[in-house]
Amino acid sequence: MTDRRTAAMSVPHYRVSVIKGDGIGVDVAESALAVAEAAQRRVGGFALDLRPIRAGARYFAETGRDVEPGGEEAAGEADAIFLGAIGWPEIRHPDGTEIAPHLRLRERFQLYAGVRPVRAYPNAPRRLADPRAANIDLVIVRESTEGLFYSAAVHGRSPVVTDDEVQDVLRITRPTTEKLHDFAFGLARKRKARGGVGRVTCVDKANVFNSMAFFRRIFDERRADFPDIEVSYNYVDAQALDLVRRPWEFDVMVTENMFGDILSDLAGGLVGGMGMAACGEIGEAHGLFQPAHGSAPDIAGRDMANPMAAILSAALMLDYLGEKSGNRSLAAAAAVIDGAILDGFTANELRPMEFGGNMGTRDVTRRLIERIEAGPRAAARG
DSSP: OHHHHHHHHHSOEEEEEEEEESTHHHHHHHHHHHHHHHHHHHHOSOEEEEEEOOBSHHHHHHHSOSBOTTHHHHHHHSSEEEEEEOOOTTOBOTTSOBOOHHHHHHHHHTOOEEEEEEEOOTTSOOSOOSGGGGGOEEEEEEEOSSBGGGGOGGGTOOSEESSSOEEOOOBOOHHHHHHHHHHHHHHHHHHHHTTOOOEEEEEEOTTTOHHHHHHHHHHHHHGGGOTTSEEEEEEHHHHHHHHHHOGGGOOEEEEOHHHHHHHHHHHHHHTTOGGGOOOEEEOSSOEEEOOSSOOOGGGTTTTOOOOHHHHHHHHHHHHHHHHHHOOHHHHHHHHHHHHHHHHHHHTTOOOBGGGTOSBOHHHHHHHHHHHHHHOOOOOOOO
16 A cells, blocks of 8 residues: 555646536536546556636626636646536626636636647547548637637627627737647647648638738748648638538648637537537646537536547647646557547447437446546547
8 A cells, every 4th residue: 555655646746727617517527537537547657636616607606706716826826727618598797798717717828729629430420421521530720819709708808888889809919820820830740740631721811801811921921830731721601611511621720719619619510519529728838628518507417418528628638738748648648538439439339318329428438437447549649
């Protein structure tokens, strides 16, 4: 027993601030962290120190605050932040907007790169009949601190708010956009090294808006530092069409905040639904990870939610921590989770209710943990 305790104390610990939030956020966060800890036990070499933070719409209704006192500061001291989901339809601010402290966290920690991977799995629903849809494997990189969300209600930046008119500002700055494009090119380079295409598509509306022409101009400037990466361009309306018409041809797409918000939901629908929509929000010093779906209060606590998006987000978190720290064990744990998911779908052992299957949140979680403990193959991360 003493040797085990000594070994446990000797491995590096990584603090994770956990905001379970509202609705199914609680259910899927617990599932995701259970799977992450199973991967940690399988691989070894690190430990997760989970620190809860109370936040969300229900907490706001009880206290008048959307995050507990000191919660934002605690999140900033963590190595990563994991979020379940936030929101409750009946709980809103007087102006009708939802409780959204996570938008403030993006701003506070400058989480500029919203990473939304989209991948087709065997035996999971595909909405396109074309057999090439089985090859969908792309990533949308959504700028997450500026764009049209710069004027989100939580920030209070709308220049005009009256009973006759409301104006919101779309903001694009050079420093943030340079970092965003560099991140997208760097991600494409990593995917290429793992056998991927190695292409970045700039998605904008440069033919209409000065801000979007600026966005594209910076893209063209930054591409010079990545001569090994292919580039292409698409206006956002044409990109929406192409995600239905030929999504298997895309690799990494980089785009403004609102455009990325819309396109990532569309892309998630191609590979089963929002229950598969993972998300990592990356800044220079912090990372926040969450499923991209909402809180779905109607099925909260009923063992019906698909936890896969949260579990995939936890794998993104482990991969991020591994890259940030240089600890390869974390990346190995992320790959173990990815491998268990791929193997589980390939064997038709993962049948979430969201897909018309017979497995609730707990059954999906249990099956994945069993696969991890039995030793699934590790899948290379995209």
